[in-house]
Each structure stands twice: as C-alpha cells, then as structure tokens.
Amino acid sequence: MFRLPLFAVRVLDLTSVRAGRYAARLLGDMGADVIRIQPPGGTPDERLDCNKYGCTFDVSTERGRDLFLRLVDLSDIVIAESGDPAVDEWLERNERLIAVSLPAGDDVTSAVAAAAAAGLALWDRRRTGVGGRIDVAPPPPGSPWRGEPDGATLEPVSTRNGVVEIARPHWRLSESPAHIRLPAPALGEHNVYVLRELLGLSDSEIAALSAR
Amino acid sequence: MPDEPATTLADLRVLDLSDGIAGAYCARLFAGYGADVIVVEPPAGNPLRGHEAWSRLAAGKRSITLDIRTATGRLLFRDMVEGANLIVECFAPRTLDALGLGFAELQAIKRRIILTSIQGSDDNLLAECTAGLNAFAASAIAAHNADSHEIPQHIEITARECVASAVALGLQLPSREATFDRAPFQMSAVAWTDAPAPALGEHNFEFLCGEMGLPAADLPRLRAAGVV
Numbered sequence: 001m002f003r004l005p006l007f008a009v010r011v012l013d014l015t016s017v018r019a020g021r022y023a024a025r026l027l028g029d030m031g032a033d034v035i036r037i038q039p040p041g042g043t044p045d046e047r048l049d050c051n052k053y054g055c056t057f058d059v060s061t062e063r064g065r066d067l068f069l070r071l072v073d074l075s076d077i078v079i080a081e082s083g084d085p086a087v088d089e090w091l092e093r094n095e096r097l098i099a100v101s102l103p104a105g106d107d108v109t110s111a112v113a114a115a116a117a118a119g120l121a122l123w124d125r126r127r128t129g130v131g132g133r134i135d136v137a138p139p140p141p142g143s144p145w146r147g148e149p150d151g152a153t154l155e156p157v158s159t160r161n162g163v164v165e166i167a168r169p170h171w172r173l174s175e176s177p178a179h180i181r182l183p184a185p186a187l188g189e190h191n192v193y194v195l196r197e198l199l200g201l202s203d204s205e206i207a208a209l210s211a212r
Numbered sequence: 213m214p215d216e217p218a219t220t221l222a223d224l225r226v227l228d229l230s231d232g233i234a235g236a237y238c239a240r241l242f243a244g245y246g247a248d249v250i251v252v253e254p255p256a257g258n259p260l261r262g263h264e265a266w267s268r269l270a271a272g273k274r275s276i277t278l279d280i281r282t283a284t285g286r287l288l289f290r291d292m293v294e295g296a297n298l299i300v301e302c303f304a305p306r307t308l309d310a311l312g313l314g315f316a317e318l319q320a321i322k323r324r325i326i327l328t329s330i331q332g333s334d335d336n337l338l339a340e341c342t343a344g345l346n347a348f349a350a351s352a353i354a355a356h357n358a359d360s361h362e363i364p365q366h367i368e369i370t371a372r373e374c375v376a377s378a379v380a381l382g383l384q385l386p387s388r389e390a391t392f393d394r395a396p397f398q399m400s401a402v403a404w405t406d407a408p409a410p411a412l413g414e415h416n417f418e419f420l421c422g423e424m425g426l427p428a429a430d431l432p433r434l435r436a437a438g439v440v
Contacts, residue, residue, distance in 0.1 A: 005357035119352025132401035142387030171350035174366035
C-alpha cells in the first residue's frame, strides 16, 4: 500500500468555488480524509471532488450549523471561503483546528497556496499543539494567463494493479503515487458514514434530516 | 490581523541548491515563514545572482559557498544533510545522482529526508512561479509527514505539468509572476518575515565552523582549494 503523507488528517471542505474545492482535493490526493459538505442540490465535479466523501446538509440552518460544529471538533483542517464569520467560533471550539480561508475565484494559485499553508500549519502544530487561522491572499489583478494550448487536455488516468493513477499530477511523490481512491461522491453518498459513524446520529434522526 | 504571530518555522531546515527561479522561489517561501534556509552556492556565486529579482528571491536565506562537485565539498554537504529536513534543487535530471547525491544516497544519510526536484521552464516566468509554489506546497506537506511518521519522499515537479494540470481542471493560471516578496497567505500562528538577501558566503564561518564544527583553520584552506 502507498504511504500517504496526510494519512489520518481530517479535512472539511465547505467551499463552492473551484479553487477551494481543488485545495481540498489536493489534500485528499495526499491521503487526507476529506469530507465535502454542501447544501442539498448542486452537482459534484468528477475532477475537483474526487478523493472526498460527500455529505449534504445545509450549514445555514440551525441544525446544520450544529452538525458542522460537531464535525469541527473531530477535524484537523477546514477549507472555507474568505469572510465566513464562523471561523472564530470554530477555532474557539477546537484549538488544534487549522482554518484556511480562500478568496472567491477559480485561481490555481489560491488552491496551491491553501494546500501549502495547511502543510506548514501541520508542521507548526506538532510543536505548539495549536492550529490557527490562515488567510490566502487574493491574486494580484491582471488578465489571467491562459497557459499553453497543448496543456488543455483532460486529466487522463491509467489503471495499474487495480490502482487508478493520475497521469499528470501537480507533483509526483516517490512513495505516494497520485491516485484516485474515491471517485467524486454522488450527492449525499456518505451521509450515513458522516452522520452515523462520525457524529453518532440515530437512523431516525438521519431520516428526519433527509426528509427536510 | 488581530494577534501578531510570534513564532516561525525555525526548526525546519532547508538546503537550497537551486540555480533556477522555480527552486529559488520555493525556498524563498520557506524563508518567508521563518524556516532556516541555507542557500548552497558554488564559490563563484549562484548563477541567479545576476537576475534582477535575486535580492527578493534570496531574502531571508543564509548563504554558504560549497562546491558539491568536489569530493571534499560533497563530504561537507553530506554532513549538512544530516541536519536538514528538505533539499530543493532544479538541476538537469540526474545531476545529483551523477554526483553520488541521488535520493537513495541522501536517504541513506538521513532517513527522513525530503528531496524536491523541479524542472522549470527556461522561457516562462509565470510557469516557473507556478512550479515553485507547487513545490512549496508538496514539500510542506511531505516535510510535516516525514518528521511525524518517518516517510521520506522524492518530490518531482515540472512546470509544464503544473500548468497542464491547472488548465485541465478549468482553473485560472496566475495573472502575473509572483512578486517574490509577497506572502501568498497570512497565518495567525506563524509570522511572515522579510530579511535582506545574504552576501555570497556571508554565513560560511557562522554555519560551517559555528554549527557544523569545522575547525576555523580549515576555512582558508578550503577557500584556497576552491571548495568554499
């Protein structure tokens, strides 16, 4: 089996922007347990959301907020969008938490910077025992660079020994080939895992949630 | 920022062998967050010293001169690897292997080492910066893990793949090159610091004699022999 750098690190992906979703996926590619939380509705993206568990509930409702705070207690990293007023509350509840806020947009620099920040914060936390808050800087203004035309291919994958390997990862690690452990989740595919296994909700409570 | 962070990543030591922008930028980002970055330059100086951005690319690093193409230089470098967490380089492929300093050899010296090898893009500064930032992210994640769980890694990054992957995912590429002295993110727990770039070999005595235990009398002899 591969040796994954972020084994046993739990990440909550609360973003809807592409950069945030990709930041969370980069951590998932490195072995983190990423739980993507989104309101009912919307569609998962095959490429941005693979290597994540999917859970649907609406954090803007009182019940959803309560569930999310209980997940925060069990997590190492939250990826959120800049300006989320709840960040301070999360950090108060869980001082080991690393809360990463990204500017809106779909800039690859924000996504990679967020992944870097998570790595540095994990390094720092081993010594201090405390996580903290990270704010990713918005990209400088200017017209975006479009890249080489021949680079605009879909992300191809190849299967070797039953492992789906990513052909063109951002980086290659000698001990941990970039691979897809989990396809992008169907909407709410892992509700039972998150709500029952992690949060200990009963079947009737879960049924009541889905009924709404 | 409500609280000014007081700590740095001083317990993370990076050896920067980069002779290209992508690697120098990756190491500069580590230096910005307070890691102990030692730029290892050939005695004639890093080829990037002629670049207009050198003072910003080298900001916050310590400079020593050491020719790892000499046997004595490699011996000293091997001692440095023992005290390092991460090595960043952007030589032509297999250059380190040819010097007997490939990943397998480095791992034999230090079990938990991370080696980050970047293939930049000679003619595209934006691609260099993108590769440098990717290298920084992969190195930070791997370094955390190497130290906690003793998993060494050889990280390989090419500017071309970084760009192609971003385009394939429908993400926007940067609008301009990194400014090199701008923090890509602010951390509440770790300060971003801006220190001046070092003079060539400024830290030879401090580091080689003071920290590595090289007898002070050896330094002039090594200098005369072209090793430092």
